[in-house]
Amino acid sequence: MTSAAMKLEQKRGLLLGPKGWTAVAIALGVICVLLPLLNKAGYFSDYAVQLTGKILCYAICALAMDLIWGYTGILSLGHGLFFALGGYGMGMYLMRQIGRDGNYQSDLPDFMVFLNWKQLPWTWALSDSFAAQMALVVLVPGLLALVFGWFAFRSRIKGVYFSIITQAMTFAAMLLFFRNETGFGGNNGFTDFKRILGMPLATPGMRITLFVITGCTLVGFYLLARWIVNSKFGRVLQAVRDAETRVMFTGYNPLAYKLAIWVLSAVMCAIAGALYVPQVGIINPSEMSPAASIEIAIWAAVGGRATLIGPIIGAFFVNGAKSWFTVAFPEFWLYFLGGLFIAVTLFLPQGIVGLFKRVSEKRA
C-alpha cells in the first residue's frame, strides 16, 4: 500500500519546476536589468516604457480575473471598479502632492477651487500621507468586495446573474464618480500630477522606476497565485467551479472560499490601478465603464483561462494589438476586438496557451 501511496505523491510538491523558476528569473532580469539598461542606452524609448508599464498593470488585472473566473468559475464584469478605486486612491495622494503648483496656485486641488470649495471634503482626510493613502488603496476596494461578495455569495447568486450584478455595480459607481459633488473631480477625474514622494514624476528615471516596481509586482502576484492554485485551497476553488453542490455536501462552506478569492482578486486589481495612475498620469470615471471591465475578461479568455500565464499573455497580446491598430486603422479597432473575442470563443476555448499546448501535444 505504501508504495502505491508513494507513487501518488510524485506529482506534488514544488511551486514551479526548474524550467519555471528559470523563466521567473529571466523575467525578473529583463524587467529589472535589461530593459532599464536598454532604456538608458536609448534602444527602449520612454514611450515604450510607459506603454509596457501600462500593459503590466493590465496583466495584473488579467491575472486577478483568472483567479476568480478561470479557477473559481465566477465571471466578474465589475473588476474595473476595483482597478479604478485603487487608481483614485493613488490619484488623491498625487493631487495633494501638486501643492500650490496648480493653475490656481491654491492649497486645494484645482477642481475644488473651480467648484468654489473652501476646504477638503472628509474623504480626503488622509490624502496627505502616502502610507495612509496606500492603505486605503487596499482597504477600500477590499472592504467593498467583502461586503458585496458576502451578500451576493450568501444569497447564492451565481453565473450570469452574478456577472450582471457586478456590471451594475461598476456602472452605478461610474455614475456616482461622474458627479462633481462626489468630490473626486467629476468626469475629468484627476490629472496634471507633478510629484510622488516629493520627487518629480515626469522624468525618465521615475518612469523606469515605476515600470520596474510594476513588473516585480506582477511577478510577485504570479508566484502568489501559483502558490494558491497549487494548494488544497486552490483545488477547492476548482471544485467549486466544477460542482459546487458536491463541495457543500463534502463539508466545505463555499461562501468562505469564494469570498476569500474574490477579495484577493479585487485587491490585486486595486494595486494594479494604483500603479497605473502615476505611469499614465490620469484617472477618470471612464475606467469604471462596463466596457473596461469586460475588456479584462477578454484578456483572460484570449490568453487562456485557468493557466495563470495565459491571461498575462492575453493582456499583452490584446493591448499590443490595440496600440498598433489604433495607430494603423483607428476606426477598426473595436471591430477587431469583437471579432477576436468571437474567434477565441469559437475556435480557441483554451485561448492562446491552449493553442500552444495542442500544437506541442501533436508534435509529441
Added chain:
Amino acid sequence: MTPDLMEAGSQRLQAYAEKKASNAGSTESGGRSAGYGRIARLGEPDFTHGVALYLDAITVSFDGFRALNALSLTVNVGELRCIIGPNGAGKTTMMDCITGKTRPDTGTAHFGSTIDLLRLSEADIAQVGIGRKFQKPTVYEELSVFENLELALAADRRVRASLFSRLSGEQLDRIAQVLTTIHLLDQAQRTAGLLSHGQKQWLEIGMLLMQEPKLLLLDEPVAGMTDEETERTAELFLSLEGKHSLVVVEHDMKFVDQLTEGRKKVTVLHEGSVLAEGLLAEVQNNEKVVEVYLGR
C-alpha cells in the same frame, strides 16, 4: 449520621461497584451504566439509543404539491436500509431534507439523538457525518481522481487550513486504500471527467468513503453500471454495513435483493409517505405496493 448508617452506606457502594465491574460492556447502551450526566459534545452525534437517523412527520410542499407528506422514518446505527418507490414518491426530496438542501414545512429530522438537522447548513451536515451520493454522478471533472479523493478526505475544512494543508503519509495510505476499494488505483492521475459513467459512480462512492461519514445516503448508486460493477457495488455496501449506517434508494430490484440478503427491512415510499415496510419478499407481495407499482 451514626456509624452504622455510614457502614451500611459504604457496603452498598462497594456492592454497586462490584456489580458495575462485572457488567461492564454488556449493557445496551454500549457499556454505560446510565444516561445521567452524559456529555453531549458539539458536532458529534449521540448514538447511544441505537438510532442513527430519525425523521418525524416531515412535510414538504412545492407550490401546493406535497412531495413529502408526514413522512416518518428511523434508521438504526449500522443498518443498511433500502428505500424503493415509484417515480415521484419523494425519495430524492427526502434526501434533500436530510442533507439540508430543502427545508421541510413541518416535522423534525435528527441525526443521533442530539443533532437537529434542520438547524444546520449543508456543509455542517456533511461535517457531522452524513455523506450523500447524487443520482447523477457529481465529481470534479477537471481534477484528477486522486485530487477528487483528496478534497473529500476528512480534514479541517476551513480556508486557512486548506491553504497550508499537506498530505501526511497516513492520509496518502488512506487515499490509496480507497482507490483500491473502488478499483481506480491505476487511474489515479487521470482527469475525472474522462472516466466512464460507472467509474464516476465509483469515484463518487469513494469520495463518500474518504469523508468517513457515519451515515451514507446513496441515491440510485448503480444507475448506468454494468452487471459486474453492480455486483461489486453490492459487495462494497455489504462490507460497509455495521460500520456505517446506509440508506440506499434504488429501482433495480435485483440489486435491492442482493443488498437485503432476504433478511433486512425495505421501505416503500409512495406519494411522500411510507406505504409499507418489511422484508423485500413480503413487500413485493403486498397488495398496496403491487397496485402502486403496476398502476390501478
